[in-house]
Amino acid sequence: MSIVKMKKLKLVLAQEDQIDLLNYLQERGLAHIEDNGDLDEILQELRISPVYDHDRIALQDNKAYVSRMGVLRKPHRSGESALYSEAALEDLIQQSLTWQQRITEVLKVLKPYDETKKPLFTVKRETSLQDRYMEEEDQLKLLTLVEDIEGNQVDHRQALEEEARLMGQLHAIEDWKDLALPEMLDKTNYHSTFGYFGSRDEYEQFFVAVAEADVPLAGEICFEQEGNLAVTLVWPFHSDAEAKDLINRSHLIRFPATNKWEEIGDFRKSYKVIQSRIQAVQDKAEWTEKEFKNYADHIPVLQLLYDVLEADIAKLRAILNLTQTRHLTILTCYVPAHLTGELKERIESCFNALVLAEDPVKGEDLPPTLLDNHSLNQPIESTILTFSPPHYYEDTDPTWVMMWTYAFFFGSMLSDVGYGLLLVIGTLLGLYKFKAEGNLKSMLQVFMVGGLFSIGFGILYGSFFGGVLGTMSHDAFDLPVLWFNPMDKPIDLMAWSMVFGVFHLFLAMGIDVYNKFRKGNHYDALFVVAPWYLIIGGIILMLIGVSWAKYVSIAGAAVLILMSVRSKNPFKRILGGLLNLYDVTSWLSDILSYTRILALTLATSVIAMVVNLMADMIGLKGPQAIFTILVLIAGHALNLALSTLSAYVHSTRLHYVEFFGKFYEGGGRNYTPLQLDGLYTKVTDNADSVLTKDKDKVKAEASSRVLS
């Protein structure tokens, strides 16, 4: 239940050990690497011999370690270092990011073809450490695979586009395909054309013109469509010029020929040609689909490659923060203090390195914040970190309080035995059957505890699915009300909501007092924060009729006015104190904000009641009982979803705004150590190698092809 103490480590090591050390640190996942700053300063600070200073090198855009695909080659191997300039490192990071993007796209394409059983929640695949040091050769093979899949995707898309285009052509000549004329044209010396007239009048006018010009031209109406007349016109070679002249001057919209068969007028052949082409592109599309299915077997290894690149990028970013000379590498990092001794010993015994451990200096360093809490309290950490990580020096970790207050308010808003039970069962399934991980796991754990509180409040209010038992049995039996029914006594619940709120805010103030004492700021703790206990406590006692309580409030206010501002000028002191007392308005709005508990409790129970009333109207007798059950299931499921969302949102708000407002500074930095876990995979000791499995699969496929 605290913010973990950090030590600042400065590691000076032989250049040839650089990558080995980074690999080691990445495997351990402990070191939050920091920017070293200026080379001169660090050499001076560490009193490094001028011999090494002379040795300083001009880092060049040395791409010898970068393969054709832009993959880091040698830095994976021991005894190597990455003497790149900043620009070269940035370039490498960019290339790796681009590859990651391409892998992501390829994985998206392959997803529909993946026939393996998918879990409900995304679970990281376990991989061996050996997989994470994928050989360059394997990486290149996989990147080629990515290129192949991209190529297949292009082929697939082109085939589909071509198919659509050809289908359009086929459709356009559909009505012409049985034209008898072409057979005749094959054997004679005639010219022909095809097209549309806008109306029968235009067609007749054209033949009047033909008759007037005395040109031997014949026409046939093929079909009529939406007032348009599709016609074919034929004329002998010898009157070609006159016929074309007449046609050009007419209203004929000529049919655009898409292949030579249409040009010479043989639609029947043309139709067949297009059909065969469509068949060919369909075959191609089918083949590419089959290829996608085969490629889908490689999804695990492509995901592994993504994470290998992720680890590479992290390492390259770490290298960007290092200071390097030809023979030395200097690295600064933060490590949890209790692990420093062991880590220092290991590094100094395994590498040519010197490790200097020092306490971070307030004002100069801001170490990252790592929270250490009991596993029962841990789930709420992610909610706190989402708001802002606690400040390393200024804050006290509120996790241990917040886990329970959060669940309490969540439960008080949902407040139903049935809904609480469903939530607990659902979250347990998510946690233990579907093995949710990461933030989702934390959220489910919080909801589970919130569900338990909801059951507790439901028992107190006598609410089971909004009183379904009482409604359906017409009050023959129902859960007993142990405390009070919010629907009958909303004013009581409103008062209790504000009482809960006052306790919550007092708790926050308690943390503030503790924090101020911890930092040695006793004066503020006693005279700025603590008087509010008297002021607000007194007001509440007054409201419930304790007559002497007003003196408590007045005493608190007097302390605040006279003591809260440290100034020798009494005018300034009292004016400042009065301004501090004005804060009572923010107390008022904060406490009122807790009345949302009443609103959300009523919302949950009234909607549940409406569902029950609707079900009761249909009744449980006869076949309509099925509809009743359906109405109950659908209505309560919808209410549970909406009420859970509201309870989550408003519990979070009560903590972020009201609770944190009283004590929390925030503004800390997230602890992001150099580590191996990626988006898709996590490294475990006894996991099978994904890469070896993939290679075996490829071999098996190859041998089965040979056999067949």
Place this chain on the structure above:
Amino acid sequence: MVKEIFSGNTLALLGGVLSAIIAGLGSAKAVRMVGSTAAGIMNEKPELFGKMVILQALPGTQGIYGLLVWFFVMNFAGFFNGTANLSIYQGLLYFLACIPMAVVGYLSATHQAKVACDGAVMVSKNPGEQSKAIILAAMVETYAIFALLVSVLSIIMISNLA
């Protein structure tokens, strides 16, 4: 007949119905706004459906609050058990009690939708920021909750007057 039409019962029912209608309209408009933004985003990123639905559901609550106020009017004015017999004065009080939820419900839903739309855009760029987007939008709902409390508590107190 005319006397029955211009009765307290009519006024009370009008209040309840208006709060359901106006707050409901606000929520419908708000959910449509966030839905359109979400659909645009899902064109590019269909995998964000789950996150978008939650943001879209947020401004739908005001409609439910409107329904709650209607329910309270029906219950406390005695429509459910058939005992409703209100004077014009009582009916007017019920009517006035419903106004906060109707007006604030409509406005807070539409304003919340604007925050939720911006939140959806934020989530599309950085899906990890969903909880922040939800909390930002939820801030606007506070005033609908206060309006609900004002309406509900007023209705209960008016029923005690009779």
